[in-house]
Every structure is written in structure tokens, then in C-alpha cells.
Amino acid sequence: MNAPTEFARAVCPHDCPDTCAMRVTVENGRAIKVIGDPDHPPTQGALCTKVSRYAERVHHPRRLTTPLRRVGAKGEGRFEPIGWDEALKLAAGRLSEIAARAPEAIVPYSYAGTMGLVQGDSIAQRFFHKLGASQLDRTICAAAGAAGLKYTYGASLGMLTEFFAESELILIWGSNPIASNLHFWTRAQEAKRRGARLIAIDPYRSLTAEKCHQHIALKPGTDGALALGMMNVLITEDLLDHAYIADHTLGFEQLKARALTYSPGRVAQICGIDEQTIVDLARLYGGTRKAAIRMNYGLQRVRGGGNAVRAIACLPSLTGAWRERSGGTLLSSSGWAPVNTHALQRPDLMPGWPSRQARVINMNAIGDALLHPGDAGFGPKIEAVIVYNSNPVAVAPDSARVAAGFAREDLFTIVLEHFQTDTADYADLLLPATTQLEHLDLHKSYGHTHVMVNLPAIQPVGEARPNTEIFRGIARRMNLQEPALFESDESVAANAFRWEDPVFEGVDWESLKRTGWAKLNLPDAPFADGGFRTPSGKCEFSSERLAQQGFDPLPDYLPPYESADGDPELAARYPLAMISPPARNFLNSTFVNVESLRSTEGEPHIDIHPSDASRRQVLDGDLVRIFNDRGSMQARARVTDKAREGLVVGLSIWWKKLAPDGCNANQVTSQALTDLGGSATFYDCLVEVERV
Numbered sequence: 001m002n003a004p005t006e007f008a009r010a011v012c013p014h015d016c017p018d019t020c021a022m023r024v025t026v027e028n029g030r031a032i033k034v035i036g037d038p039d040h041p042p043t044q045g046a047l048c049t050k051v052s053r054y055a056e057r058v059h060h061p062r063r064l065t066t067p068l069r070r071v072g073a074k075g076e077g078r079f080e081p082i083g084w085d086e087a088l089k090l091a092a093g094r095l096s097e098i099a100a101r102a103p104e105a106i107v108p109y110s111y112a113g114t115m116g117l118v119q120g121d122s123i124a125q126r127f128f129h130k131l132g133a134s135q136l137d138r139t140i141c142a143a144a145g146a147a148g149l150k151y152t153y154g155a156s157l158g159m160l161t162e163f164f165a166e167s168e169l170i171l172i173w174g175s176n177p178i179a180s181n182l183h184f185w186t187r188a189q190e191a192k193r194r195g196a197r198l199i200a201i202d203p204y205r206s207l208t209a210e211k212c213h214q215h216i217a218l219k220p221g222t223d224g225a226l227a228l229g230m231m232n233v234l235i236t237e238d239l240l241d242h243a244y245i246a247d248h249t250l251g252f253e254q255l256k257a258r259a260l261t262y263s264p265g266r267v268a269q270i271c272g273i274d275e276q277t278i279v280d281l282a283r284l285y286g287g288t289r290k291a292a293i294r295m296n297y298g299l300q301r302v303r304g305g306g307n308a309v310r311a312i313a314c315l316p317s318l319t320g321a322w323r324e325r326s327g328g329t330l331l332s333s334s335g336w337a338p339v340n341t342h343a344l345q346r347p348d349l350m351p352g353w354p355s356r357q358a359r360v361i362n363m364n365a366i367g368d369a370l371l372h373p374g375d376a377g378f379g380p381k382i383e384a385v386i387v388y389n390s391n392p393v394a395v396a397p398d399s400a401r402v403a404a405g406f407a408r409e410d411l412f413t414i415v416l417e418h419f420q421t422d423t424a425d426y427a428d429l430l431l432p433a434t435t436q437l438e439h440l441d442l443h444k445s446y447g448h449t450h451v452m453v454n455l456p457a458i459q460p461v462g463e464a465r466p467n468t469e470i471f472r473g474i475a476r477r478m479n480l481q482e483p484a485l486f487e488s489d490e491s492v493a494a495n496a497f498r499w500e501d502p503v504f505e506g507v508d509w510e511s512l513k514r515t516g517w518a519k520l521n522l523p524d525a526p527f528a529d530g531g532f533r534t535p536s537g538k539c540e541f542s543s544e545r546l547a548q549q550g551f552d553p554l555p556d557y558l559p560p561y562e563s564a565d566g567d568p569e570l571a572a573r574y575p576l577a578m579i580s581p582p583a584r585n586f587l588n589s590t591f592v593n594v595e596s597l598r599s600t601e602g603e604p605h606i607d608i609h610p611s612d613a614s615r616r617q618v619l620d621g622d623l624v625r626i627f628n629d630r631g632s633m634q635a636r637a638r639v640t641d642k643a644r645e646g647l648v649v650g651l652s653i654w655w656k657k658l659a660p661d662g663c664n665a666n667q668v669t670s671q672a673l674t675d676l677g678g679s680a681t682f683y684d685c686l687v688e689v690e691r692v
């Protein structure tokens with residue numbers, strides 16, 4: 001007889017602004033269906049296609065279900081099963097030996113496989129802090145934009161997503177919400193039905209750009225110039241809110257002087273668009289009261305990404321759009337939730353803290369770091385890497401260097417995973433981790449302002465264990481005597497927020513467990529009366545903090561490293577700019593191994609403009625090689641004017657081993673870092689294309 005059907009509440013753990021509430025149907029201990037919670041306002045009962053298939057991923061026949069030890073060569077992916085006891089002993093033995101000599105030779109590598117505060121970075125961080133291991137600068141995605149916001153608004157704060165539905169004009173800037181922020185797109189369509197005008201600013205005619213009233217296809221990496229050009233028009237045509245500027249901003253005169261050097265004519269040259277387009281855009285923006293900007297991270301994966309976000313972030317403070325709840329900007333709302341980072345991660349466990357901090361490795365240069373022989377400047381050569389919540393061999397830039405680093409015979413690599421990813425193939429020890437349906441977690445969101453609890457819906461699949469439990473197990477085997485390393489998941493979660501903050505108003509861990517989620521208590525129009533979180537409390541057009549660090553205090557345009565302006569010699573050899581934004585049916589490299597989703601994406605493609613294609617005798621459907629000095633990949637050409645001239649677009653992020661040639665877009669991307677925040681520059685990349 002069948003066990004009764006149960007319904008459990010869960011939260012989508014993926015790196016997506018929407019952080020949906022899910023309802024899981026469980027039968028006989030198996031999750032059989034996952035749907036969007038109809039009662040959760042941001043989710044509105046709908047999940048995206050990929051997460052609707054979550055049960056297929058959780059119970060996938062290739063889930064890792066036991067610890068595995070490498071038996072083949074590094075990268076070959078041959079393993080034998082071992083017991084947990086033996087696995088933990090092996091891990092503890094190697095790590096203890098290295099930690100006794102050179103703790104900084106141990107490096108964590110993690111990102112947002114889950115965004116849960118507990119399975120993301122709690123016990124794991126404490127563990128590495130206690131060892132005195134190297135710290136990881138987690139900057140692969142959003143750090144340039146976050147820095148741009150920090151120096152302008154004081155934190156990652158912005159409009160409340162629900163009020164975009166009331167906006168009269170929405171600039172969808174460096175963002176493809178139909179693929180990557182679906183529940184915002186629902187709001188934008190609501191606004192469109194009420195008569196709002198939608199404008200996409202994107203070098204590529206994305207799924208979203210196709211459905212907007214207007215598409216401004218600028219050259220990649222030139223957004224800072226466009227924003228400064230808009231300011232130029234707003235200032236010269238006096239489309240400004242002088243009272244807002246006087247009361248709530250800092251540095252207007254300096255910004256004005258800067259913006260006046262960006263005439264529409266100059267900006268048109270830089271961005272590769274018409275001068276009139278810039279003037280019209282600025283007039284429309286300056287002339288609309290309820291003008292909203294949805295930025296997303298696509299625009300900041302270039303050299304000038306931090307400055308570009310900063311420049312765009314200044315716009316609503318010039319026009320006073322913040323006065324309306326349906327006006328302003330949103331890049332990330334993650335700063336609204338008061339996370340108690342210190343309690344979660346316990347940096348004070350680091351030996352010598354706070355006067356001495358361990359070495360920091362930037363995750364975007366992990367290839368170079370793994371291949372570094374070690375010296376006085378760099379510190380000790382890396383001897384061990386522990387990867388969790390991430391798949392660096394597929395997602396990190398300059399992949400040939402990353403793979404070469406992980407292939408080092410003398411590197412000890414532990415990978416905590418659900419599946420045998422490209423990175424897992426290089427593990428010495430591959431440990432099975434639970435998915436969101438099998439563990440407890442607590443979430444904030446970067447696309448809405450609810451906090452949410454995920455309770456386990458099913459027992460762990462096979463012998464999988466939560467990340468927290470795996471780190472506790474290694475710590476126990478290493479005989480580490482620190483109570484914080486052995487705190488339970490529930491207790492970690494219960495202390496993860498500053499519940500006393502007024503945004504919680506009557507909400508605490510116990511009540512949240514009962515209700516599943518709670519909306520933070522925030523004003524509808526967060527900056528209508530100023531109240532920015534900068535040192536001055538104002539929107540800082542000019543930043544003293546940046547000046548003190550030797551940076552330009554004002555936003556400016558910095559040409560991409562790899563562009564005709566940034567490096568003419570390189571541009572002569574590699575004339576095409578390549579971007580590799582997310583494919584709709586993948587989530588970064590997650591879901592690429594789910595057959596139903598992979599078959600929808602088909603095979604790796606590259607979109608190329610007809611004139612660029614004909615110059616290279618490339619026909620639609622040809623197999624082409626995309627290459628530069630760092631490497632090459634193959635893809636099927638789609639000849640289409642969705643890509644502007646001079647641009648090629650390879651939707652990503654494929655598992656390398658599931659691509660016909662074993663390569664993906666990161667073969668050609670570079671380890672160079674952004675202007676602010678030390679973020680990755682995936683879309684600052686010149687290539688050439690030829691027929692295979």
C-alpha cells in the first residue's frame with residue numbers, strides 16, 4: 001500500500017534573484033513533484049521550467065550516493081566507492097598534515113550552488129577560519145556591481161520589485177529577465193499592459209529585448225558611457241529635480257563637470273549607436289515621473305563594470321525618480337535583510353584575528369593561483385582545494401589554466417557535489433552532498449524582500465550528507481576543539497539574522513519556521529526622503545571613500561580591456577567581441593546534465609551577425625571554431641542579426657564534457673578583473689571565428 005502523500009514547503013536554492021517558494025509532493029519518501037507556491041507573493045505559483053524539473057534532478061540516476069576515491073588519472077573521472085569513515089579519515093589526514101605546516105596552502109572554492117545561508121557559508125567558513133586556511137574572495141558574479149552600489153547608495157539596496165508593475169517606463173539594462181529573472185518579467189508585463197514603455201539596453205537581442213518596445217543594442221562594456229551621455233542631456237536640458245539633488249545627493253557639481261565631457265556625439269561613437277537614440281532616451285527618462293531601471297549583472301562583467309553600475313545608479317537621484325515607489329533602480333535587494341555575518345561565519349576563529357588575516361585568493365584567478373609555484377608575494381603554493389557549491393572547471397574564466405591547475409598531481413582536491421561535474425572529475429575525494437529537498441536552510445533574496453525557510457522534504461538520497469555535516473565530520477576527525485564547528489544546522493539558522501532589527505517586526509526563527517516566509521518591513525519608496533546608507537547618508541555622486549583608496553571619486557567610462565579602444569593591436573587580431581550569458585534552460589552549469597533540459601538547448605551555439613558571418617564564409621548551421629590566444633571552442637553557428645555586428649553570443653554554461661569538443665565558452669574568457677570589486681570579466685573578451 002502506498003504511504004500517504006505529503007506536501008512540504010521548500011525554497012529554490014539557486015543563484016537567481018527570484019528565490020521562489022516551492023511546494024514538494026512526496027510519495028513513499030520520494031519527491032515526485034515540485035510546484036511554485038501560489039500563496040507566496042513573489043512566486044505567484046510559478047516556477048521556471050528548469051526548477052519545475054527539480055524532482056528529476058534530485059532522483060537522477062547519476063546522483064552521487066556514496067563517497068568516492070579517485071582511481072584513474074586526474075580529470076579522467078574514474079573512482080571507487082568508499083565508506084564515509086574512510087573518506088573523512090583520508091580528508092582529515094591530508095588536511096591536518098598541511099595545516100600543521102602551511103595552513104594557507106589550503107584553499108576553499110565555493111560559490112552559489114545553493115544560496116542558503118546555512119549550506120552556503122556557515123560551518124564551512126568557520127572550519128577554514130579555524131584552520132587559518134586561505135580565504136576566498138567570492139567575486140565571480142556580482143562584486144563589481146555590488147561595489148558600484150556600495151559607493152553610491154551605501155549597500156545593495158533598491159526598489160521593491162512589486163512596484164515595477166506601476167512604472168511608466170522601465171529600462172531593462174544588462175538583464176534578460178525572461179531567462180534569468182522570470183518573476184520580475186511578470187511585473188514588467190503587468191506594467192506594459194497598463195501602458196508602460198519597456199526599453200532593453202543590451203548588445204544582444206535577447207528573448208527579453210525581442211519583447212520590449214525598443215532595443216538599444218550598444219557595444220558590450222560601454223554602459224558607463226551611455227549613462228554619462230544621458231546625464232549630459234538631463235543636465236543641459238535641465239531635466240533635473242533640483243530639490244532632490246540639493247537635499248539627498250553629494251557631489252553634483254563635480255558629476256556635472258564629468259557628464260558635460262560626455263556629449264551625445266562622443267557617446268554615440270563609444271557605444272556604436274545613434275546620437276539621437278541617446279538624446280531621446282534621456283528626454284524620455286527625464287520626462288517620466290515613474291521611471292524605473294532594472295539593472296542586472298550582465299552589464300558589469302567587463303573592465304568598467306563597477307563604474308557603469310555607479311553611473312546608472314546616479315540617474316534616479318538626478319531626476320528625483322526615487323520620490324515614487326515605482327521609480328528608482330534595482331540591481332540587488334540583498335542588503336535589506338540583516339544577516340549576522342559574524343555569527344554565521346565567525347571570522348574571529350582565524351588565528352591572530354583581527355590584527356592578522358589569512359591570505360585571500362580571488363576566485364576569478366583560480367587558474368593562475370593553482371599554477372603559482374609560491375613565493376614571498378603570493379605566499380605558499382596551494383596544496384589542497386576543497387570545492388563545494390561550485391563547478392570551477394566549467395564556470396571559472398580561462399578554463400585551460402583552471403583545468404591545468406586542478407590536474408596538478410601534487411594537489412589534493414576534495415569536491416562536495418550532487419553530480420560528477422567537470423570539476424568532480426579532478427577530485428581525489430568526491431563526497432555526496434544533499435540537495436535542497438534533503439536539508440534545512442534559511443534564505444534571503446537578491447530580487448525580492450522576503451526571508452524564507454527551507455525544511456527537509458525527504459531523507460537524504462543514498463549516503464548524501466549536508467555540506468555542514470561533511471565539514472563537521474572532517475573537523476571531528478581532525479580533532480579540532482571548537483564548539484562553533486559542531487553547532488547544529490537548526491541552531492546556525494536560528495542565529496543567522498539580527499532578529500532584533502525593526503525590519504523583522506514580530507518575526508523570529510520559530511515563527512518563520514511555521515509560516516515559511518516573511519516580508520521584511522520596509523518603506524515602499526526606500527529613498528523618497530534620502531536615507532542612503534553611505535557615510536554621508538546621501539546618494540554619493542562623488543565618493544570620498546573611493547578617493548581615499550586612490551580611485552576616481554566620480555563614475556567614469558573605462559573602455560573594455562579587450563576592445564578597439566582598450567587594445568587596438570589585440571582588436572586587429574581578434575575583431576569580434578564575445579559574450580556568453582546564461583541559457584534559459586540552464587542555471588550556470590547546473591541542470592546541463594538533466595537530459596530534458598539539455599535536449600531543449602540542443603548543442604552549443606554561437607549567434608553571429610550576417611555580415612560578420614559572410615566575411616568568414618560561415619553559413620547558418622556550420623560548425624565553427626571560436627578562438628583567441630587563451631584557447632578555443634566549437635559551436636554551431638546561427639547566423640542572425642540578434643547579435644549586433646562585431647558581436648558573437650554563445651549562451652552558456654555548458655558542461656565541458658557534455659559538449660561535442662569537450663570545451664565551453666570559458667576556454668576563451670580571461671582572468672582579468674573589474675575596475676571595482678575584483679569581479680570577473682566574462683564579457684570582456686575578443687575572439688575570432690572560423691569554419692571548422
Ligand SMILES: Nc1nc2c(c(=O)[nH]1)N[C@H]1C(S)=C(S)[C@@H](COP(=O)(O)OP(=O)(O)OC[C@H]3O[C@@H](n4cnc5c(=O)[nH]c(N)nc54)[C@H](O)[C@@H]3O)O[C@H]1N2
Pocket residue numbers: 015016017141173174175176177179180181201202203204206219220221222223296297298299300302579581582583584585586587588589652653683
Ligand atoms: N535561466 C537562467 N537564469 C539565471 C542564470 C542562468 O544561468 N540561467 N544565472 C543566474 C545568475 S548566477 C545570475 S548572476 C543572473 C544573471 O542574469 P543577468 O543578470 O540577467 O545577467 P546576464 O544573463 O549575464 O546578462 C543579461 C543580459 O546582459 C547582456 N549583456 C552582456 N554584456 C552586456 C553589456 O556590456 N552591457 C549590457 N547593457 N548588457 C550586456 C546579455 O546579452 C544578456 O542578455 O541570472 C541568474 N538566473
Ligand SMILES: Nc1nc2c(c(=O)[nH]1)N[C@H]1C(S)=C(S)[C@@H](COP(=O)(O)OP(=O)(O)OC[C@H]3O[C@@H](n4cnc5c(=O)[nH]c(N)nc54)[C@H](O)[C@@H]3O)O[C@H]1N2
Pocket residue numbers: 015110111112113114119140141142297388389390391392395396416417418419421433434435436467580581582587588589590652653665666669682
Ligand atoms: N562564460 C561564462 N561563465 C560564467 C558566467 C557567464 O555568464 N559566462 N556566469 C558566472 C556567474 S554569474 C556565476 S554566479 C558563476 C556560477 O558558478 P557556480 O556557482 O559554480 O554555479 P554552478 O555552475 O551552478 O555550480 C554550482 C554547483 O554546486 C552544486 N551544488 C548545489 N547545491 C549544492 C549543495 O547544497 N552542496 C554542494 N556541495 N553542492 C551543491 C551543483 O550541483 C553545481 O554543480 O559562473 C560564472 N561563469
Ligand code: SF4
Pocket residue numbers: 012013014016017018019020047048049051052182183587
Ligand atoms: S531558478 Fe529562479 S525562477 Fe526558477 S524556481 Fe528558482 S528562484 Fe524561481
Ligand SMILES: [Mo]
Pocket residue numbers: 015140141142297
Ligand atoms: Mo551569477
